[in-house]
Structure formats: structure tokens, C-alpha cells
Amino acid sequence: MTLSRRDFAKRSAVAGAGVALTGSVGVLASAPGALAGSVPEQRGARPRPARPPGYGPLVRDPKGLLALPAGFSYRVVTRAGVTKLESGEPTPSNHDGTAAFEGPRGTTLLVNNHELKGPRAGWKYPVPLTEGLVYDPAASGGCTVVEVSHDGAHVTEWVGIAGTSTNCAGGATPWGTWLTCEETEDKAGQNGMTKTHGYVFEVDPHDRRAGRDPKPVKALGRYAHEAVVTDPARGHLYLTEDAAGPNGLFYRWTPPAGFRHGRGRLRTLADDAGRLQAFKCFDSGGRFVDDLSRATRPGTVYGVDWVDVPDRDAASVSVRKQFKDGGVTRARKLEGMWWGDGGAYVVSSYAREESPVQHDGQVWFYDPRRRTLTLKVRFGVNKDPERDGAFDGPDNITVSPHGGLVVAEDGEGVQHLFGALDDGRTYPVARNELNIGTAQKPEYSEFTGVTFSPDGRTLFANIQEPGIMLAITGPWRRQ
Numbered sequence: 268m269t270l271s272r273r274d275f276a277k278r279s280a281v282a283g284a285g286v287a288l289t290g291s292v293g294v295l296a297s298a299p300g301a302l303a304g305s306v307p308e309q310r311g312a313r314p315r316p317a318r319p320p321g322y323g324p325l326v327r328d329p330k331g332l333l334a335l336p337a338g339f340s341y342r343v344v345t346r347a348g349v350t351k352l353e354s355g356e357p358t359p360s361n362h363d364g365t366a367a368f369e370g371p372r373g374t375t376l377l378v379n380n381h382e383l384k385g386p387r388a389g390w391k392y393p394v395p396l397t398e399g400l401v402y403d404p405a406a407s408g409g410c411t412v413v414e415v416s417h418d419g420a421h422v423t424e425w426v427g428i429a430g431t432s433t434n435c436a437g438g439a440t441p442w443g444t445w446l447t448c449e450e451t452e453d454k455a456g457q458n459g460m461t462k463t464h465g466y467v468f469e470v471d472p473h474d475r476r477a478g479r480d481p482k483p484v485k486a487l488g489r490y491a492h493e494a495v496v497t498d499p500a501r502g503h504l505y506l507t508e509d510a511a512g513p514n515g516l517f518y519r520w521t522p523p524a525g526f527r528h529g530r531g532r533l534r535t536l537a538d539d540a541g542r543l544q545a546f547k548c549f550d551s552g553g554r555f556v557d558d559l560s561r562a563t564r565p566g567t568v569y570g571v572d573w574v575d576v577p578d579r580d581a582a583s584v585s586v587r588k589q590f591k592d593g594g595v596t597r598a599r600k601l602e603g604m605w606w607g608d609g610g611a612y613v614v615s616s617y618a619r620e621e622s623p624v625q626h627d628g629q630v631w632f633y634d635p636r637r638r639t640l641t642l643k644v645r646f647g648v649n650k651d652p653e654r655d656g657a658f659d660g661p662d663n664i665t666v667s668p669h670g671g672l673v674v675a676e677d678g679e680g681v682q683h684l685f686g687a688l689d690d691g692r693t694y695p696v697a698r699n700e701l702n703i704g705t706a707q708k709p710e711y712s713e714f715t716g717v718t719f720s721p722d723g724r725t726l727f728a729n730i731q732e733p734g735i736m737l738a739i740t741g742p743w744r745r746q
Contacts, residue, residue: 320686320688320692320693320694320746321336321686321694321695321696321746322336322338322339322696322741322744324336324695325695325697327700328700331701331702332699332700332701333698333701333739334697334700335696335739336696338741338742339739339740339741340740340741341737341738341740342418342419342420342737342738342740344377344419344727344736344737344738345379345413345424345734345735345736346358346733346734346736347359347360347361347392347734348360348734352395352423352424352425352426353423353424353425354426358392358424358734359381359392359393359394359409359411359734360381360383360391360392360393360732360734361381361382361390361731361732361733362379362380362381362382362729362730362731362734362735362736363379363380363381363382363434363435363716363729363731364379364434364436364437364438364494364603364715365377365378365380365716365717365718365736366378366439366718367718367719367720367727368439368443368445368472368721370472373417374414374415374416375414375415375416375417375419375720375721376413376414376473377412377413377414377415377472377718377727378411378412378427378437378445378447378470378472379410379411379412379413379716380410380434380436380716381393381394381408381409381411381434381734382408382433382434382450382715383406383407383409383433383434384408384432384433385406385407385432385453385458386406386407386459387405387406387407389407390407393407393408394408394409394410394428394429394430395426396429397425397426397429399479399480400427400429400430400481401429401430401481402428402429402430402462403430403431403432403460403461403462403464404430404461405430405460406430406432406462406464407432408432409426409428409429409430409447410427410431410447410470411425411426411427412424412425412426412427412472413736415738418738418740419727419738427445427470427472428468428470428478430481431449431464431468431481432449432451432453432460432464433449433450433464434447434448434449435448435450435492435493435494435509436448436450436493436494436495436507436602436603436604436663437467437494437495438494438495438496440497440528441499442528442530443472443473444470444471444472444531445470445471445472446468446469446470446484446495446533447468447470448467448492448493448494448495449464449467449468450492450493450509451464451491452464452465452489452490452491452585453465463489464489465489465490465581466483466484467483467484467492467495467506468481468482469484469531471531477530482534484533484536485538485539485580486520486536486537486538486541486543486579487504487506487520487533487579488520488543488576489581489586490508490510490515490581490585490586490587491508491509491515492506492507492508493506493508493509493602493604494506494507494602494603494604494663495507496604496605496606496611497528497606498611499606501635502521502526502528503519503520503521503522503635504519504520505518505519505520505604505611505613505633506518506519506520507602507603507604507613508586508601509600509601509602510585511599511600511621512621513587513588513597514558514587514599514621514622515587515599515600515601516545516546516586516587516590516595516597516598517545517598517633518543518544518545518546518576519543519544519546519573520542520543521541522540522541523536523540523541526541542575543575543579544573544575544576545573545574545586545587545590545595546571546572546573546574546595547571547574547594547595547596548570548572548596549569549570549572550567550569550570555596556596557592557593557623558596558597558599558622558623558624559629559631560615560618560622560623560625560629561623561624562629563626563645564642565643565644565645566641566642567641568639568642569596569639569640569641570639570640571640572638574590574595598615598622599615599616599618599619599621599622600616600617600618601613601614601615602614602616602661602662602677603661603662603663603664603675604664605664605665605666605672606666607666608632608666609635609636610632610633610635610636611632611633611635612631612632612643612664612666612672613630613631613632613640614630614631614661614662614663614664615629615631616628616660616661616662617646617659617660617678625648626645626646626647626648627646627647627648627659627660628644628645628646628658628659628660628661629644629646630642630643630661630664630674631643644661646658646660649679652678652679652680652681653679653680653681654680655681655698658674658676658685658693659678659679660676660677660679660713661674661676661677662674662675662676662713662715663675663677663714663715663716663717665717665718667686667746669723669743669744669745670688670689670746671688672686673685673686673717673719673726674687675713675714675716675717676713676714677713677714681698681699682698682699682712682713682714683695683696683697683698683699683714684697684698684714684728686746688746696739697714697739699712699714699730701730701735703732703733712732712733713730713731714728714729714731715728715729715730715731716736723743724743725738725739726738726739726740727739
């Protein structure tokens with residue numbers, strides 16, 4: 268059933284444009300450089316002093332790697348070119364999206380994307396071409412599976428899939444597998460590739476045999492994929508696209524009638540199975556919204572319709588270019604997603620000249636039951652990204668078992684992991700102190716792959732370059 272613009276306008280008339288509907292989840296974050304809603308006080312109530320969120324200020328790391336609050340510590344799980352796969356080959360570089368699964372005998376299995384684009388010769392540590400697990404022998408990317416003990420200590424690592432390209436984010440499934448996403452549109456014959464790329468592949472961390480003879484899930488479309496989440500109640504898959512010229516889209520895939528999700532079942536689908544659609548937003552007055560950057564007030568709610576993708580495999584025209592102006596809503600750098608609270612948290616990392624309004628990050632919440640998209644946080648353009656303290660450029664996110672979200676920063680200058688609470692407060696979790704630039708012109712790589720262990724005691728995160736996976740432990744508490 269389609270939610271019409273007229274229906275949404277009627278539903279929103281009482282609240283007014285840009286005001287959250289009754290029952291929607293609260294605004295998640297505010298910070299220096301951010302805009303967020305405030306928490307109203309009860310009339311006549313004596314204000315109570317609020318406990319500062321988080322775990323206190325970050326303490327510099329004498330090893331020059333990761334600043335953490337007092338009482339917290341980290342362990343290096345893998346490091347590109349240093350740690351070894353069980354085959355004896357070095358850990359690949361450029362760590363990106365990651366998910367954690369319960370492993371055997373109390374261990375944790377971490378599926379780790381490696382965002383390596385183009386020919387293998389261009390990278391010192393590509394994903395090894397493990398026999399039977401290769402899609403395109405010319406491509407350098409893929410996934411590894413890392414097994415760690417209960418305290419985050421490295422046990423072993425092996426290849427989950429190889430011969431894929433630009434494996435950026437992805438998403439864990441309710442049935443215990445990982446969907447790895449290629450953020451590229453290279454076709455066979457382009458950029459050294461021997462096969463066409465831009466697909467989603469399924470990786471089973473528990474069953475190595477399930478990954479043999481990799482097959483792309485073409486039903487989910489071919490474009491610059493970023494992340495994917497699954498609605499466990501309805502079976503829909505939601506996918507983000509990180510692209511420009513024009514800006515990318517937010518997609519929904521509806522399974523065909525009678526299809527039941529489960530391990531390995533996506534790869535059995537026909538290439539045109541189900542419906543792949545892009546979103547189209549409108550405000551409470553029924554006006555079409557061309558780009559998500561136009562929302563400048565947290566709490567803004569848009570109604571969402573879904574429009575069929577004409578050619579999901581993009582045989583001659585990129586999917587996002589198949590729609591005319593006014594046909595769909597766009598957004599710059601649609602990045603990380605995480606399923607939680609009955610919906611999908613969706614990130615637009617930043618917007619510049621390619622967008623109607625500039626910003627340094629948005630976090631949205633899509634409610635599939637209401638078919639609404641609510642802006643939870645908006646970061647204004649950070650005028651001084653080299654200064655520590657201001658957060659910008661949200662990318663990978665995860666819902667924290669201790670409350671709120673933990674967000675990986677991918678902006679300019681200083682890079683953080685930070686927490687965001689539903690009462691409008693934020694706090695630092697970690698800061699990258701590994702300078703990959705020079706003393707005169709320092710440079711710090713983005714954080715990626717933020718995810719908690721199944722028991723909630725360990726936060727895993729990556730420093731993308733050169734490629735380091737970290738296990739962070741400490742006195743976590745409910746925020």
C-alpha cells in the first residue's frame with residue numbers, strides 16, 4: 268500500500284511541517300558543530316543536574332595509536348602486513364565494514380571488509396586469491412573472517428571472499444551471515460577488471476564451504492553500494508548508495524512472493540527477483556523533496572514512497588541516472604546503516620557544492636511501519652576540522668547495547684569514535700592518534716567497522732589506513 272502525499276499531509280497537519288510525529292523515536296545527537304532538538308523540562312519541576320554522558324575526556328596514548336577514556340584499553344587484533352592469515356599470507360589492508368557473530372567455544376567471529384579498488388598490482392596487501400573463493404581474479408578486494416577469544420585476542424584469520432572490488436560497508440543478516448557491498452560500477456574491461464562489479468555478495472562466517480564459487484546477488488542491483496540492513500519482520504532489504512553526479516539513492520528490495528530468507532538463499536534468486544525501488548520523499552505539506560540536505564532542523568519528518576528501478580543491472584545507464592528530476596529523492600554520501608528500534612538508522616556523511624544545502628553530516632531514522640524518515644541529527648559545516656572536540660562526517664554506525672549509537676567519524680582533520688544519546692547529548696569514545704601524514708601536515712585515517720561483540724563487552728573498530736582492527740574494553744555502563 269502506498270502512503271500518498273495527501274495522507275501524509277493530513278497526518279502531519281496537527282504537528283506542522285518539520286515536527287516529529289507522535290510516537291517517533293527521539294532526536295539522537297547534538298555536539299559542537301551539530302544541531303539537535305532539546306529535551307523539554309516539566310513545568311514546575313526542579314531541574315536535576317544531568318550526569319555528564321560518556322566516560323570522561325580522552326587520554327593520549329603513549330604508543331601514538333588510540334586515545335581512550337581513563338580505565339579503557341585496546342588490543343590490536345589485526346594489522347595489514349603484520350598479522351598473518353592461517354595460510355601464512357599477510358592480513359590485507361584498508362579495513363572497512365565489520366560485523367561480529369558468536370563463534371565456537373565462546374569465541375567471536377568478525378567479518379571484515381577490505382576496501383581495495385582496481386587491479387591487484389596497485390596494492391601491497393590485497394586479499395589473497397584463496398582457491399574456490401574468487402569472483403574475479405583481477406580484483407583486489409574482499410573479506411576476511413577473524414576469530415578472536417572472549418577478551419578480543421587474535422586467534423586466527425582466513426579469507427571469506429576474494430576477487431571483489433571496493434568492499435566498503437555491508438550488513439549483518441538476522442540469519443547470521445554478512446552481506447558485503449561493492450562500492451564501484453566497474454564493468455568487465457574497465458579498470459583492469461575481468462568481470463562486472465557493483466554487486467552484493469553473501470559471506471557465511473560459520474561455513475567456509477558456503478562461500479565457494481561466489482555468486483553476486485544481482486536482484487539487489489548494481490551500483491556503488493555502501494551498506495545494507497534487513498527488516499526481520501517484513502523481509503525487506505534496505506540499501507544505501509555512495510555516489511555523486513547526481514547524488515545517490517536509498518533503496519528498498521522487496522522479496523518475491525513465497526521467498527523465505529535464510530543462509531545461502533539469496534544466491535538462489537533470479538537476477539530480476541523481487542522489486543528494487545528507490546525512495547521518494549515529501550514533506551508534511553505534500554511537497555516533493557529533491558535532496559535530503561534540504562532538512563536543516565532535527566525532528567523533520569518526511570513521508571516516503573517507493574519508485575521502481577527501471578534497469579537494476581545498469582546495463583547502459585547507472586541506476587541513479589535512470590530517474591528524471593522530480594522522480595526520486597537524492598542525498599550525498601549515503602553511508603552506514605544499522606537496524607535497531609524497529610527501523611533503519613541511515614547516515615548521509617556530508618554534503619557540499621553537489622547538494623542544495625551544505626552540511627557535515629546527517630543521521631536519519633526510517634520507520635517502515637509509518638513509512639517516515641526522521642532527521643535525528645544534523646552537523647553544520649565544521650569550520651575548523653583540525654581542532655579536537657567537534658564531531659563531523661559520520662559514517663559507519665552501530666546501535667550500542669549500552670544505549671544510543673556509536674558513530675565512526677570520516678571527516679577532515681581529527682577522527683573520532685563518538686557516542687550519541689537519545690536525549691540530545693554526545694560524548695567521545697576514542698580518537699585516532701596514528702599520523703599517516705607528516706609532522707608538518709598531519710593526516711589521520713577514518714574509523715570504520717564499528718561493532719560490539721555479541722556479549723556487549725568489547726567494541727571493535729578499524730582504522731582504515733593502513734588497516735588496523737582494534738578491540739576496545741573498559742567500564743562500559745548504561746548511558
